[in-house]
Amino acid sequence: MWHYAETGSGRPLILLHGIGMSHAAWNPVTPYLSSTRRVIAFDVAGFGQTPPLPPATPPKISNLVEGLAHSLRQIGIQLPVDIAGNSLGGLIAIEAARRGIAQSAVAISPPCLWKKRGAIHVHYVFSSLRFMARNCPALLKATTRIPFLRALALAIPISVGSRRMPVTDALRAVADLSAATAFEETFHHTRCPFSATEITAPVTVAFGTRDWILTKGSRRRANLPASTTWIEKKGWGHVPMWIDPQGVSQLILAGIRQLPTQ
Numbered sequence: 091m092w093h094y095a096e097t098g099s100g101r102p103l104i105l106l107h108g109i110g111m112s113h114a115a116w117n118p119v120t121p122y123l124s125s126t127r128r129v130i131a132f133d134v135a136g137f138g139q140t141p142p143l144p145p146a147t148p149p150k151i152s153n154l155v156e157g158l159a160h161s162l163r164q165i166g167i168q169l170p171v172d173i174a175g176n177s178l179g180g181l182i183a184i185e186a187a188r189r190g191i192a193q194s195a196v197a198i199s200p201p202c203l204w205k206k207r208g209a210i211h212v213h214y215v216f217s218s219l220r221f222m223a224r225n226c227p228a229l230l231k232a233t234t235r236i237p238f239l240r241a242l243a244l245a246i247p248i249s250v251g252s253r254r255m256p257v258t259d260a261l262r263a264v265a266d267l268s269a270a271t272a273f274e275e276t277f278h279h280t281r282c283p284f285s286a287t288e289i290t291a292p293v294t295v296a297f298g299t300r301d302w303i304l305t306k307g308s309r310r311r312a313n314l315p316a317s318t319t320w321i322e323k324k325g326w327g328h329v330p331m332w333i334d335p336q337g338v339s340q341l342i343l344a345g346i347r348q349l350p351t352q
Contacts, residue, residue, distance in 0.1 A: 098124025106179025112138030122339030136272020196345035202284035234260035249327025294345035298326025
């Protein structure tokens with residue numbers, strides 16, 4: 091059973107975070123969503139307060155979606171359901187749509203939409219941050235307390251403009267990254283190209299013009315159905331929830347608005 095935070099009421103809306111983070115990544119956005127939806131933000135297996143998948147079950151996208159579906163059934167959510175995700179969470183949302191678990195999917199900065207492999211710099215960016223979070227947490231936390239240094243340190247992995255990220259949220263992000271027990275294994279198992287042109291559910295994919303993790307070569311439209319709504323958001327980085335929470339919420343609600351209320 092995956093750990094989750096819940097707020098609001100109405101038709102369920104599932105939120106999934108990116109690698110190395112937790113459900114707390116959605117805290118800036120949920121106030122804009124919870125007025126009309128029952129918002130359930132999960133900690134993906136191996137992150138936040140959710141334990142990793144069993145040792146014999148590698149954290150491939152297919153297995154992560156199985157874990158999500160199991161957790162949804164355990165808390166009584168009728169499937170299919172609306173799912174939105176960022177980065178790794180976005181890829182999970184798309185795979186959930188392919189398997190009929192998501193009735194609509196909104197994916198912000200989803201990885202694996204490349205032809206052969208992702209950009210080589212991504213490994214070095216994440217491994218460096220992971221090393222700092224685990225081995226030099228005091229230094230990294232001190233850096234995030236200073237707006238200028240926070241903006242500099244988080245411009246690539248999160249977004250340009252991260253000086254607007256509250257210090258408490260930045261410190262939580264460092265702690266989540268340090269405690270992410272499945273980080274390396276999940277990163278290793280989610281690097282293969284992903285293609286799902288057979289999806290029939292509505293899918294919205296959004297990338298920021300300042301996403302320097304997933305550059306243009308990592309955004310192949312041919313990997314998804316022609317009906318997919320593709321959006322480019324000016325000024326967004328890889329994780330835009332702290333930079334433009336209202337814009338993120340509007341994007342999500344627009345991606346699921348076409349479906350009738352239950």
